[in-house]
Amino acid sequence: xxxxxxxxxxxxxxxxxxxxxxxxxxxxxxxxxxxxxxxxxxxxxxxxxxxxxxxxxxxxxxxxxxxxxxxxxxxxxxxxxxxxxxxxxxxxxxxxxxxxxxxxxxxxxxxxxxxxxxxxxxxxxxxxxxxxxxxxxxxxxxxxxxxxxxxxxxxxxxxxxxxxxxxxxxxxxxxxxxxxxxxxxxxxxxxxxxxxxxxxxxxxxxxxxxxxxxxxxxxxxxxxxxxxxxxxxxxxxxxxxxxxxxxxxxxxxxxxxxxxxxxxxxxxxxx
Amino acid sequence: xxxxxxxxxxxxxxxxxxxxxxxxxxxxxxxxxxxxxxxxxxxxxxxxxxxxxxxxxxxxxxxxxxxxxxxxxxxxxxxxxxxxxxxxxxxxxxxx
Numbered sequence: 234x235x236x237x238x239x240x241x242x243x244x245x246x247x248x249x250x251x252x253x254x255x256x257x258x259x260x261x262x263x264x265x266x267x268x269x270x271x272x273x274x275x276x277x278x279x280x281x282x283x284x285x286x287x288x289x290x291x292x293x294x295x296x297x298x299x300x301x302x303x304x305x306x307x308x309x310x311x312x313x314x315x316x317x318x319x320x321x322x323x324x325x326x327x328x329x330x331x332x333x334x335x336x337x338x339x340x341x342x343x344x345x346x347x348x349x350x351x352x353x354x355x356x357x358x359x360x361x362x363x364x365x366x367x368x369x370x371x372x373x374x375x376x377x378x379x380x381x382x383x384x385x386x387x388x389x390x391x392x393x394x395x396x397x398x399x400x401x402x403x404x405x406x407x408x409x410x411x412x413x414x415x416x417x418x419x420x421x422x423x424x425x426x427x428x429x430x431x432x433x434x435x436x437x438x439x440x441x442x443x444x445x446x447x448x449x450x451x452x453x454x455x456x457x458x459x460x461x462x463x464x465x466x467x468x469x470x471x472x473x474x475x476x477x478x479x480x481x482x483x484x485x486x487x488x489x490x491x492x493x494x495x496x497x498x499x500x501x502x503x504x
Numbered sequence: 505x506x507x508x509x510x511x512x513x514x515x516x517x518x519x520x521x522x523x524x525x526x527x528x529x530x531x532x533x534x535x536x537x538x539x540x541x542x543x544x545x546x547x548x549x550x551x552x553x554x555x556x557x558x559x560x561x562x563x564x565x566x567x568x569x570x571x572x573x574x575x576x577x578x579x580x581x582x583x584x585x586x587x588x589x590x591x592x593x594x595x596x597x598x599x600x
Contacts, residue, residue, distance in 0.1 A: 386535070423520060425527075
């Protein structure tokens, strides 16, 4: 049965689009039929991170308004044949999206795909509420930092009240994905630690993605990080997270510093 | 312990515990504001009605909060009354 998964956060710049692309690609790599949908109308970027920016003809709003049929707007990934993108409009206003219209498109996507990943815009306004509206599951992307955790808490409250599932008295399954985790700063007690974040948000952990140059490199070339450098630490963390989404038990790895303890001590003394 | 050692060597403060504490306080407050349930609205109205029988109250000065803890939750009722509340009631009684 198809699953609609929203990737959300409240706060901007925490890694929603990177996460949508990386998890979408990882799920597709394991044989699932996946579509990633950009809900960031006016500020679309998922096309860019997926490397499909020059292939966009029609978009979500065109489909919602009946200007284009869904197959005309779907863009097939050049690397994985079972990975698709439904881009957002760059020019139109998000008010062009209605609840009913988006619901119809999501229903149609449900009949074609195993996974529908909705990349939410930042904020708690209409764009964000529409992205989560029809979700069965949610990934709340959180940085180990106070403002991000606060916004995540707010978004969790909305997932529990403003989604179709919540209104029917059902629950949206929620997962925390911690991104931009810096093991060195965590070891020095400069960064909120993972147990504290999970305790505060009272939501289970899907994965921990370390801060890494590989994420930037992948977006520079328009390839999801899980495809661009599959052996890199963030790619492995995303792949593990995708397997947990599919119900596999995968041991949680807390990213550690590569340097040894002595190096760390010496390094810190020198600094 | 290791954290303390590192702090000694590095001479830097571990700021994460401060972040954690600030967040916990802030979020318990915000959750109260946003998630005010029908139960709290009902409680507030009924408490206001009962107390108003005896003391003249400013309805805005009745605050009912529910804090959900891990093991124990607390219901906090904060009612501000005017200083001369007892006089007014007795005057009204005399008049009545």
